[in-house]
Amino acid sequence: MxxxxxxxxxxxxxxxxxxxxxxxxxxxxxxxxxxxxxxxxxxxxxxxEWEFAKTTLALAAVANTREDRWEYAYARPSNCLKPLRILPETFISDDIEVPYAATEGLIFCSQSPATLEYIRRFExxxxxxxxxxxxxxxxxxxxxxxxxxxxxxxxxxxxxxxxxxxxxxxxxxxxxxxxxxxxxxxxxxxxx
Known part of the structure; x- marks a missing residue:
């Protein structure tokens, strides 16, 4: 081990x-x-984008500091090393991308609720x-x-x-x- x-x-x-x-x-x-x-x-x-390190998490909403560009703000998961994508509310195809920005320790997007797929830290x-x-x-x-x-x-x-x-x-x-x-x-x- x-x-x-x-x-x-x-x-x-x-x-x-x-x-x-x-x-x-x-x-x-x-x-x-x-x-x-x-x-x-x-x-x-x-x-x-390691398959073994990918995970998803429903994001927790927080105060939006970028209302001029994004409708919602979410707390970035503490173990998130690399955001990959916001999953669309309804899966239609892999080509559908939900725009987002990851900055200031937050995830901004215009979808609510939002689920993030990301690369997680392995302790x-x-x-x-x-x-x-x-x-x-x-x-x-x-x-x-x-x-x-x-x-x-x-x-x-x-x-x-x-x-x-x-x-x-x-x-x-x-x-x-x-x-x-x-x-x-x-x-x-x-x-x-």
Whole structure:
């Protein structure tokens, strides 16, 4: 089972540094990993529409500070790293988009009620897919390489591997919800 400490240890191992017993220990390695872990994780989550990280939430209305442009304002969910779309009240097709703006910690739109689809923050590394964990450990390795090794070559190598493992994780994630034309046809036929 993965934890922040285990992912940090993989990152440390990737750049040839000693492992840690706990992310909260006072070693230089633990302090450096702790400094960078959350931002690396959140940056990776925010960088792509990960299927595993998507969620929806009915938004809570708040005072509208932009009444000149939008009819409603909603509180941005605290775990929202990247708003993706406001879901239309009635689904007609994937082409229907509800305009919105995400700023000032709020979500503005002209639909009420509003449900937001977004990329959420994952606090529990054990719930992350294995390929994402691998990419995360390499991205962390690239981030901590200079502070811990002062070696540009180690950082460059870790960065290149991070990029390729991230690509592999994206491909695997994109294939999570694949539908074939035959499956779609069967669904359409079932409606008739």
């Amino acid at each position: 993965s934890s922040v400490t285990s992912l940090c240890n993989i990152a440390l191992s990737n750049i040839g540094k000693k492992l840690i017993a706990d992310i909260n220990e006072q070693s230089t390695e633990a302090k450096t990993c702790k400094l960078h872990f959350n931002i690396v994780r959140d940056t990776m989550l925010q960088s792509y 529990d590394p054990a719930r992350l897919p294995p390929l994402f964990q691998d990419a995360l450990s390499w991205a962390l390795a690239a981030k901590i390489a200079i502070p811990l090794t002062s070696d540009q070559s180690t950082r460059k190598d870790a960065y290149q591997i991070a990029a390729s493992t991230l690509d592999a994780a994206k491909v695997a994630d994109a294939n999570e919800n694949s539908f074939t034309w035959a499956e779609n046809s069967a669904l359409i036929d079932a409606r008739g």
